[in-house]
Amino acid sequence: MQPKLKFLDRYLTFWIFLAMIAGVGLGYYFPDISQVTKSFSSGTTNIPLAIGLILMMYPPLAKVDYSLLPKVFKDKKVISVSLFLNWMVGPVLMFVLAIVFLRNEPDYMVGLILIGLARCIAMVIVWNDLAKGNREYAALLVALNSVFQIVSYSFFVWLFINVLPQKLGLGSFTVSVPIYEVIESVLIYLGIPFLAGFLSRYLLIKNKGKDWYNRKYIPMISPITLYALLFTIVLMFSLKGDKILELPMDVVQIAIPLIIYFVLMFFISFFVNKLMRVPYDKNISIAFTATGNNFELAIAVSIAVFGIHSAQAFVGVIGPLVEVPVFILLVKVSLYFKQRYKRL
Secondary structure, eight states: OOOOOOHHHHTHHHHHHHHHHHHHHHHHHOTTHHHHHHTTEETTEEHHHHHHHHHHHHHHHHHOOGGGHHHHTTOHHHHHHHHHIIIIIHHHHHHHHHHHHHTTOHHHHHHHHHHHHSBOOSTHHHHHHHTTOOHHHHHHHHHHHHHHHHHHHHHHHIIIIIIHHHHTTOTTOOOOOOHHHHHHHHIIIIIHHHHHHHHHHHHHHHHHOHHHIIIIIHHHHTHHHHHHHHHHHHHHHHTOGGGGGGHHHHHHHHHHHHHHHHHHHHHHHHHHHHHTTOOHHHHHHHHHHHHOBOHHHHHHHHHHHHOTTSHHHHHHHHHHHHHHHHHHHHHHHHHHHHHHHTTO
16 A cells, blocks of 8 residues: 555645744734744743754654664665765755855855755655655664764864855855854754654663554654744744745745755666666665755754844745655656666
């Protein structure tokens, strides 16, 4: 039986649009909301928002089975291809698209680069299942990406935002990101939920069993990511109500390079794996893992470093808005390729 997207995931694009409208409405009818949100801040950190961002990251990391990591390193072909696609091809491709399409909008450019550097650890399992990929391989690659992301994300941000633009002579690119702020953000918004996810998985499986954990606990906490994401979007757009007239064209401007990235990354990954004679089920797992992005992390870092109503955070919100319909089409393409595999 063909698996289907759950109700919340199936209409994710609609929920995000609804959250945007709700946020703009709050900002329009309650103009003092920005002062209210500031009253819940400590220094530059908004406490409710920080809690929401951590909660947004917790379910994906709680789903990861880190005990599978040793198996990854036994298949050198898979780990080599996956690391190359995820941490070389993906970031470079998004960097190039950001330069081509958003060079005159440096803040949006940074937001797009932050997305490209955040590799997928959440929805990829859903897309993999829908496309009849190898679930164990997808889980293995997600575990690998989770660990690699904690170790390398801050370095990649420094390299792709502070170093490469200057080396390439992008004169109009004047934005730099303090590396210590990125490290702090990664430790808070990825490190805390990573530790919480690891400990909850270990302790709950030890006390309740793996079957209970996967069948009861994971489905119970999974919607938290969407609720926290929608809360963040409502809060962001309540502070950006004055720019609503600029929103449609800004969304299109950001969506175009994202769509191109998703499509190119998927086909590059798929045909590289095909040339290496990787079986379809493993090929799809690698392809979707390489194509997807961790928008939750990109949003968290953008808000922590640049602020909740920054252009960089706005780009992060557009990401999942575009991702869902594009990935549904890529699932259909995958199933078409699966049929062709039988004849090749």
